[in-house]
Amino acid sequence: MPAPYSTKRANQPAVVLVADDDPVMRLLMLEMLDGVGLAGIEAEDGVQAVRMAREHSPDLILMDIEMPNMDGFAACRAIRDAANGTTVPIVMVTGGDDLEAVTNAYEAGATDFVSKPINWPILGHRVLYVLRASDAIVRLRIADAQNRAVLAAIPDSFFRMSREGIYLDYEPGRDHPGRGGHGLRDTFPAADCVGKHIADVLPDEIAERMLEQVEMALEVQQVRSVEYELVRFGEPQHFEARLVATGPSEVLGLVRDISERKRAEEQIRRLAYCDSLTGIPNRQAFLEMLERELQRSKVGNRKFAVLFMDLDAFKRINDTLGHNVGDQLLQLVSERLRETIRPSDMLSRVDTGLRVDTGARKGSESSLEARQGTNLARLGGDEFTILIPDLDRVEYALNVAHRVKDAMRRPFLIEGNEIFVTASIGISLFPEDGDDCNSLLKFADTAMYHAKNCGKNNAKLYSSSLTMQIMSHVKLEVGLRKALQNDELYLLYQPQLDVRSNEIVGVEALIRWRHAERGVVSPTEFIPLAEETGLIVPIGEWVLRTACNQARIWQRPGRRPLRVAVNLSAKQFKDENLSQIVLSALHDTGLDPRLLELELTEGTLMDDAKATLATLEQLRGIGVYLSIDDFGTGYSSMNYLKRFDVRALKIDRSFISGLPQDSENAAITRAIIAMAHGLKMVVVAEGVETGEQLVMLEEYGCDLVQGFYLGRPAPADSVTGMLQATPKIWLPLSAK
Numbered sequence: 237m238p239a240p241y242s243t244k245r246a247n248q249p250a251v252v253l254v255a256d257d258d259p260v261m262r263l264l265m266l267e268m269l270d271g272v273g274l275a276g277i278e279a280e281d282g283v284q285a286v287r288m289a290r291e292h293s294p295d296l297i298l299m300d301i302e303m304p305n306m307d308g309f310a311a312c313r314a315i316r317d318a319a320n321g322t323t324v325p326i327v328m329v330t331g332g333d334d335l336e337a338v339t340n341a342y343e344a345g346a347t348d349f350v351s352k353p354i355n356w357p358i359l360g361h362r363v364l365y366v367l368r369a370s371d372a373i374v375r376l377r378i379a380d381a382q383n384r385a386v387l388a389a390i391p392d393s394f395f396r397m398s399r400e401g402i403y404l405d406y407e408p409g410r411d412h413p414g415r416g417g418h419g420l421r422d423t424f425p426a427a428d429c430v431g432k433h434i435a436d437v438l439p440d441e442i443a444e445r446m447l448e449q450v451e452m453a454l455e456v457q458q459v460r461s462v463e464y465e466l467v468r469f470g471e472p473q474h475f476e477a478r479l480v481a482t483g484p485s486e487v488l489g490l491v492r493d494i495s496e497r498k499r500a501e502e503q504i505r506r507l508a509y510c511d512s513l514t515g516i517p518n519r520q521a522f523l524e525m526l527e528r529e530l531q532r533s534k535v536g537n538r539k540f541a542v543l544f545m546d547l548d549a550f551k552r553i554n555d556t557l558g559h560n561v562g563d564q565l566l567q568l569v570s571e572r573l574r575e576t577i578r579p580s581d582m583l584s585r586v587d588t589g590l591r592v593d594t595g596a597r598k599g600s601e602s603s604l605e606a607r608q609g610t611n612l613a614r615l616g617g618d619e620f621t622i623l624i625p626d627l628d629r630v631e632y633a634l635n636v637a638h639r640v641k642d643a644m645r646r647p648f649l650i651e652g653n654e655i656f657v658t659a660s661i662g663i664s665l666f667p668e669d670g671d672d673c674n675s676l677l678k679f680a681d682t683a684m685y686h687a688k689n690c691g692k693n694n695a696k697l698y699s700s701s702l703t704m705q706i707m708s709h710v711k712l713e714v715g716l717r718k719a720l721q722n723d724e725l726y727l728l729y730q731p732q733l734d735v736r737s738n739e740i741v742g743v744e745a746l747i748r749w750r751h752a753e754r755g756v757v758s759p760t761e762f763i764p765l766a767e768e769t770g771l772i773v774p775i776g777e778w779v780l781r782t783a784c785n786q787a788r789i790w791q792r793p794g795r796r797p798l799r800v801a802v803n804l805s806a807k808q809f810k811d812e813n814l815s816q817i818v819l820s821a822l823h824d825t826g827l828d829p830r831l832l833e834l835e836l837t838e839g840t841l842m843d844d845a846k847a848t849l850a851t852l853e854q855l856r857g858i859g860v861y862l863s864i865d866d867f868g869t870g871y872s873s874m875n876y877l878k879r880f881d882v883r884a885l886k887i888d889r890s891f892i893s894g895l896p897q898d899s900e901n902a903a904i905t906r907a908i909i910a911m912a913h914g915l916k917m918v919v920v921a922e923g924v925e926t927g928e929q930l931v932m933l934e935e936y937g938c939d940l941v942q943g944f945y946l947g948r949p950a951p952a953d954s955v956t957g958m959l960q961a962t963p964k965i966w967l968p969l970s971a972k
Contacts, residue, residue: 348362365512396489397486449479462477544684547644802834923943
C-alpha cells in the first residue's frame with residue numbers, strides 16, 4: 237500500500253472532506269481513508285460541504301451527487317467559485333455507471349468520479365493517486381510561475397522594424413546561443429540583422445505572418461503577438477513575439493523563448509488526460525477522442541469499432557498478491573497492449589499550420605492524441621479500451637481482439653514470479669450498434685460481460701439480444717435481493733435412508749425460490765447468481781437457521797435422532813464469521829450440534845488448504861457433522877481426505893445414474909465405498925432412482941442413500957407426516 241500522503245502539512249496526513257447525507261456511507265468512507273493513512277472530515281449535505289470546504293481547505297473532497305438542500309453538482313460549482321476551491325480535487329460518487337451523471341459531474345468541475353457499489357480497496361488507491369496527481373499539478377504550476385518570473389527578470393530580445401519588415405535595430409537577449417534571440421537561422425549572426433528583411437532572417441511562413449501582425453499593430457495601435465515554433469539543434473523551440481507601434485510606420489518587438497512554459501502547459505494537460513498509473517490516456521481523453529472519431533466517421537461515412545477489455549480474475553491477484561503487484565501488472569498490461577496494437581491500428585492525425593492568437597492563422601502543434609495514441613486508454617481498474625478507426629471489415633476488429641487476447645495469455649514477470657492472466661473483450665461497431673458515444677461504450681461493455689459468461693478468455697461482438705440478457709440478469713438479481721425480505725425463499729427436504737435398517741436417519745435441506753412474476757426459479761439459475769453477487773452469504777445463513785429450526789421440531793423423545801444436512805458455498809466457507817454464524821444458529825434454535833451436517837465440495841476444501849484446516853478445526857470444535865458433497869467430480873484425492881478428517885462423503889449422482897449397467901461407474905463406486913470405509917468414513921449415494929441401483933449399493937456396502945426412488949424433495953409438513961406414520965420406508969427389495 238502506498239505511504240500516507242500529505243500535501244500541505246509536513247508529517248501530517250492529507251485531509252479529505254467526505255460529503256454524503258448517508259451516515260453509513262460517511263462512516264465507511266472515513267474508515268477507508270484511515271486505512272490508507274488519510275484524515276477525514278465529514279459534511280451531511282451540500283450546503284455544509286461548501287462551508288467546510290471554505291473553512292478547512294481540504295486536500296481532496298469525496299462528494300455524493302444526491303444530497304438534500306444542495307446536490308453534489310451545485311456544491312461542486314459553489315466550491316469551484318471560492319478562492320480556495322479552484323484547484324482542490326473533487327471526486328463525485330454516482331449511484332451507478334450513468335454516463336450522463338458522469339458528464340454532468342465533469343461539467344460542474346469534478347476531477348474524477350466513482351460508482352456505487354464502491355470497491356473500497358480500489359477507492360483508497362484511487363484517492364491516493366488523485367492526491368498525487370493534484371500535488372504534481374500544483375508543483376507544475378508553481379514551477380511554471382517560477383519560470384515566468386525568471387524569464388521576466390532576464391532581458392528579452394528586442395528589435396525595431398519598419399512597416400516593410402526591415403530590421404532597424406536588434407538587441408539579442410542574454411540567453412545562451414541554444415535559446416537566444418528569436419530563433420534566427422544559425423548561419424545568420426544576430427549583429428547582421430540590422431538592415432536585413434525579416435524574410436532573410438526567419439522562415440518565409442513565419443516572416444509573412446509576422447508582417448501581417450506588424451501591419452495590424454500599426455493600424456489598431458494595440459499590442460499584437462505571434463507565437464511560432466522552430467526546430468533548433470534538433471529540438472522544437474517556441475517563441476512569442478509581442479509587437480507595439482512606436483510611430484506611424486515603425487514597431488518595437490519583444491521576443492521571448494517560451495519553450496519551458498509550453499512544456500509545463502503540455503505536462504499539465506497530460507496529467508489531466510493521462511492515467512497516472514500506466515501513463516496511457518485516461519477515461520476523459522478516450523471519451524473526447526471517441527466523440528471526435530464519431531463526428532469524423534459520420535461526415536465521412538466511415539465505420540469504426542470500440543473494444544472493451546477486462547482482465548479475468550484481477551481481483552484475485554489483488555487479494556492474494558497485494559495491490560502493489562496488481563498495480564505493476566496493470567502497468568505491464570498497458571505496455572504489452574501498446575506493443576501488440578500495430579501502427580495501422582492507431583490514430584495519428586496531426587493538425588498543421590502555425591497558431592497565432594487574436595484571430596491569426598493557427599500554428600502547427602502536434603496533438604496529444606498523435607503522440608500518445610489515444611485509441612488505447614485505461615478507463616479505470618483493470619478496464620481498457622481500444623478504438624479501431626476506418627474499419628473495412630468486422631473480421632479485422634475480431635483479429636485485433638484475438639491478437640490482444642493472445643498477448644495477455646503470455647506470462648508477466650513481476651518480482652521474479654510469473655503471473656498468468658487472461659482477458660475478456662467486448663466489441664461494438666459504429667454505426668451498426670449505435671450512433672453515440674455512450675451507447676457504443678455501453679454495448680462494448682455488455683459484450684465483454686457476455687464474453688466472461690461464455691467462459692472468459694474470450695472476445696464477443698455485441699448484439700441486441702445481449703442487452704435483453706443483461707436486463708434479464710439485472711432484473712433477476714434485483715428480485716433475488718428482495719427474495720429474503722419478501723419471504724419468497726423456502727426449503728424442501730429430501731430423506732436420507734440407512735440401507736441396513738431401512739430407516740430415515742437424515743434429510744438434506746434444498747433451497748427453492750418462488751418468484752412473484754416468474755414462478756419457481758431453478759436453483760441452477762439463481763444459485764450461481766447468488767454466488768456472483770455475494771448474496772449467497774445472507775441466503776446461506778437463512779437456510780442454516782431455517783433448517784436447524786425445522787430439525788429441532790422433528791426431534792422427539794424415544795425416536796432416533798434425525799440429522800439435517802445443509803450445503804455450504806465456497807463464499808460461506810471463507811467467511812471469517814462462519815463459526816460464529818453456526819454457533820448462533822444452533823444456540824437460537826436449540827439444535828444439538830451433532831444433528832447438523834455441513835456439506836462441502838471438494839473444490840471448496842482444496843482452494844486454500846491452510847485456511848481450510850483452520851476452519852474445519854473450528855467447526856469440529858463446535859461438534860457439527862462434516863461431509864464432502866459431489867465426491868468424484870473434483871480432486872478425489874486420498875491425501876486430502878486424510879488431512880481434512882471429515883466424517884462422510886457423498887458419491888456424486890453422475891456415478892450412480894449409470895448403475896447397474898455401466899461397469900466403469902460400478903467399479904468407481906465400489907472403489908470409493910471401499911476407500912471411504914478404509915478411512916472410517918460414512919458413504920452416502922446421491923441420485924438413487926431405481927430399485928436395482930439400491931440393491932447394488934447395498935451389496936457394495938453403501939451406508940446411506942437418497943434420491944427420487946426413496947423420496948423427492950418435499951415440504952417440511954410432508955416429511956413430518958412421513959416420520960409420524962413410520963420411521964421406516966418399506967421397499968420391495970429382494971435383498972431384504
